[in-house]
């Protein structure tokens with residue numbers, strides 16, 4: 001089995017004299033986040049032109065790179081995938097015609113500042129605007145990094161009240177910013193209150209710290225989190241280079257505490273828009289006990305157009321995974337619909353043709369096969385009455401068409417309907 005290289009931070013001149021006790025302490029990492037050009041120049045090579053461009057960028061967007069993540073950057077190679085995710089480029093100042101400040105409509109779907117309630121049974125709860133590292137491709141740049149504040153407690157109380165009032169919310173997703181920027185005590189206060197709400201069945205937390213500051217995943221954090229099972233974590237690895245022995249230790253620690261860890265990658269131009277890189281990443285994640293969950297098409301947030309690539313590339317990546325390697329290493333590729341439609345899965349087409357009885361399907365090898373459907377396909381209701389509970393019925397959307405509850409769905413202002 002592959003052994004993971006410990007990052008040799010002492011090979012970076014700037015960190016040569018840092019004691020391991022400091023390096024492995026997340027508070028030290030935070031205190032030493034790289035925010036300015038002179039410090040950055042001590043770690044990586046930056047030429048004159050880049051430096052003046054960088055200065056322009058920093059006037060509009062903030063930079064923040066943890067020493068740990070900076071130590072993973074190849075100091076000489078401009079296209080280093082770690083560097084591209086951490087160091088601003090002049091393209092950030094470019095406004096593409098398609099760009100928007102809130103492409104996913106997260107503010108529009110927000111009934112309460114801090115809450116996004118888009119899907120019927122789950123909400124997103126933003127507990128901070130702060131991150132340890134400011135990813136250059138961040139979708140929430142409208143929120144993150146411009147203001148160094150955690151959300152105030154008044155605000156949080158309103159959010160909790162919203163969740164308490166909405167009995168249909170069975171799943172709370174704690175996000176930000178990066179929620180693990182809060183210290184354990186503050187975080188526990190929030191988690192405990194959510195855990196106490198009877199109708200909340202699971203709690204999830206999204207964090208990039210296992211990737212950019214694995215030192216944050218301490219023994220004490222993990223023993224706190226495991227009191228609130230079923231508790232899930234989703235993290236954000238984008239490139240195989242991020243899978244270091246430190247990252248591995250962090251993810252294993254979470255898994256050992258019974259916390260399933262999933263991964264959400266973003267498809268990024270010049271970082272991971274390649275089927276082979278993605279395959280290596282997904283297989284590498286399984287080796288550190290992280291289950292690939294989603295690959296996101298890069299959204300239309302302002303200033304990240306240089307990271308976008310085609311949806312077709314994402315489909316090619318899935319084609320290269322499904323069947324070629326385990327389904328465990330095959331995440332769902334999704335486009336988060338502009339305007340707030342939510343995640344829409346996109347994948348290669350495996351159905352070639354259909355008749356009354358038969359499906360013609362193709363597999364990853366190009367084998368074309370048939371599946372003959374049973375003749376008597378009508379489900380016979382077993383009268384189990386699970387459907388008497390509204391919770392398990394999907395009464396809207398396309399599902400309602402299949403059930404026969406509705407004949408069609410139409411836009412509210414359908415012109416044809418206004419003719420009479």
Ligand SMILES: *Cc1c(COP(=O)(O)O)cnc(C)c1O
Nearest residue numbers: 116117118119122123124173343
């Ligand atoms: C992604 C997302 C979720 C969670 O979606 P899952 O598919 O359940 O992981 C919830 N709310 C919002 C607003 C989201 O963008």
Ligand code: SF4
Nearest residue numbers: 131134135138177208
């Ligand atoms: S950790 Fe997440 S919220 Fe923070 S900058 Fe990166 S992508 Fe944005």
